[in-house]
Structures are given as C-alpha cells and as structure tokens.
Amino acid sequence: MATLPIYLLVILAQALAGPCNPNKADVILVYCYPKTIITRIPECPYGWEVNQLALGGICYNGIHDSGYYQFTIPDLSPKNKSYCGTQSEFKNPIYHFYNSIVSNDSSIIVKSQPVNYSFACTYNANYLVNQAAFDQRVATVHVKNGSSGSFESQLSLNFYSNAKFSSIKEAPFIVETSEIGSDIFAGVEAKGLSDRFKVVLNNCWATPSSEYFYQIQWPLITKGCATDSSILVHENGKTSRATFQFNAFRFRNIPKLSKVWLHCETHVCDSEKFSCPVICDRRKQRMEQTGGVLMAELSVRSK
Numbered sequence: 001m002a003t004l005p006i007y008l009l010v011i012l013a014q015a016l017a018g019p020c021n022p023n024k025a026d027v028i029l030v031y032c033y034p035k036t037i038i039t040r041i042p043e044c045p046y047g048w049e050v051n052q053l054a055l056g057g058i059c060y061n062g063i064h065d066s067g068y069y070q071f072t073i074p075d076l077s078p079k080n081k082s083y084c085g086t087q088s089e090f091k092n093p094i095y096h097f098y099n100s101i102v103s104n105d106s107s108i109i110v111k112s113q114p115v116n117y118s119f120a121c122t123y124n125a126n127y128l129v130n131q132a133a134f135d136q137r138v139a140t141v142h143v144k145n146g147s148s149g150s151f152e153s154q155l156s157l158n159f160y161s162n163a164k165f166s167s168i169k170e171a172p173f174i175v176e177t178s179e180i181g182s183d184i185f186a187g188v189e190a191k192g193l194s195d196r197f198k199v200v201l202n203n204c205w206a207t208p209s210s211e212y213f214y215q216i217q218w219p220l221i222t223k224g225c226a227t228d229s230s231i232l233v234h235e236n237g238k239t240s241r242a243t244f245q246f247n248a249f250r251f252r253n254i255p256k257l258s259k260v261w262l263h264c265e266t267h268v269c270d271s272e273k274f275s276c277p278v279i280c281d282r283r284k285q286r287m288e289q290t291g292g293v294l295m296a297e298l299s300v301r302s303k
Helices: 125-129
Strands: 007-012 027-032 037-042 053-055 063-065 068-073 087-091 094-103 116-124 138-144 150-160 173-176 183-191 197-207 218-222 232-235 241-247 258-270 292-301
Touching: 027 116, 037 094, 037 116, 053 068, 068 094, 150 258, 150 292, 183 197, 183 258, 183 292, 197 241, 218 241
Parallel strands: 173 292
Antiparallel strands: 007 027, 027 037, 037 068, 053 094, 063 068, 087 094, 094 116, 138 150, 150 183, 183 241, 197 218, 197 258, 232 241, 258 292
C-alpha cells in the first residue's frame, strides 16, 4: 500500500519569548500519526519543569527529550478518544482531534510565564481505509476506486469451523479449557469489495484485555508473517479474505474462566497499483505499518 502522508504541524507559541537557546525555536511540533499523536514543546523559554506541564490539564505524562518536553496520545480509537482530555469531532469528511498542554504550579508564587499550547490533528475520512483505529469486529470503510470515486466495503474479523474457512462461527466464540492447544481458524473477510482490492493483515496479536495497546500481548502475525511455526497464514493479500490458524491458549495467571481478545491490523491493497500478496520468505520485505484494528472476543471456559 502507498504510505499516506504524516502531517507535521508547526504552531507558534502564544506567549512572549524569554531567554532561550537560539538553537531551540519557540514552536510546538505536532506529529499526526495513524493511531498516535506526539507533541513536542521546547523546554525554554518559560522555565517550567516537565512535571509542571499537563496534557489536557489532566495528565502529567511528559518526558524530557533532547531539549523538548514530549507528550503522547497513544490511542485514537473511539473507546479511548478522550484520553487525557483529548477531544474529537467529525465533520464529514474530516475528523479532528485536539488537545492542549497547560502549565500548573501549586507553589505560593509563580515566576514563569503561563503555558497553554493548543494543538490539533486532522484526518480525511477516506484515511479510514488504511489508517483508522476501528476497534470492533465489523467495520465499514470507504475504499477509493481511482477516478471513479469510492465505494463502501464491510470488513469483519471472524472465527471459522475448519481450515476450509467456509463456515463462520457465530459469536460468542467459546473455547473449552480441554481444547487448549487445538487449532483455531481466524481471518478478516471483506464484503462488497471490488476484485482489484485485496485484504492484507499487517499484524495480529492477542491480549487479556479489550485494549489493543494493552501491555501484555501475544504476537501471532508481524509484518504480515507468522511469528512462529505453530501459526499458519493461509491467505494474505491474495483475495478479499485473509486467513490464518493458531493454537488455542489462555494467558498465564488469568482465571480459567477468562477471555482473550484477538486484534488484527488490516488494510485494503489496490492490486492495480501495488503487489499485494505477502511473501514471507523475503526477509527484507517491507510492510507498511498502517491500518485499522479489528477486534474479536474469545471466551475460555471450563466445563
């Protein structure tokens, strides 16, 4: 897939400049990535410490990095759109995400100029086909069809009954503890997709939480390829369906009556412009790290 542009916004700080290293301009840098926004503000001229600056006036999660204070919004999914005061707005066909970095000091006197940096990231709705963070099992995306406009396609993350991938299991998807180690068949399927477009799995992983960025993760597919020999990728980038299988498991130190969430970062590839099939024996193959994240829940229970 083509790499969609990463927008870099430079917003002038709205305060009087004080003494500052001339190599550090008084600007705020905002990096608008597919699922993440990173903001960097200069540590001077205001004299504030990083622990006195808050993202959205709520989260003191900045880090010091090479003359800048850096703040990160790690997730733009609908479930987490208000992370640290992040606001979102949709005005068809544009999505806006915005927030601010605010100074706060509980001391009796304040000698530094106040800081209130506002920043925003803007995404076109068509960006959804490759870049958005949709975190449900089924998602509708808009696919650009060259000069003829665009059309809608429905992507779904499914579990199947066998390796023929001919019969979809209805939710809820349940695995008995006695079936741990047995094969699970999964895949992403598109409906209403033109033949020239192919479904590609970039990355698939499992977590014990519905949050796809959860710190405990088990990788299944990385850069389009299986992470170990127990995982088989059947189709990837060849048709309107991408399929794979793996062994049923549960997370250690999690109750036997528990759940596993499967996440697959997916994109739609235009085969008239790009080579879409993923060939994993090419070690230097480069896969774009972009895509929407589909999620499916798998319950593990004891009889």
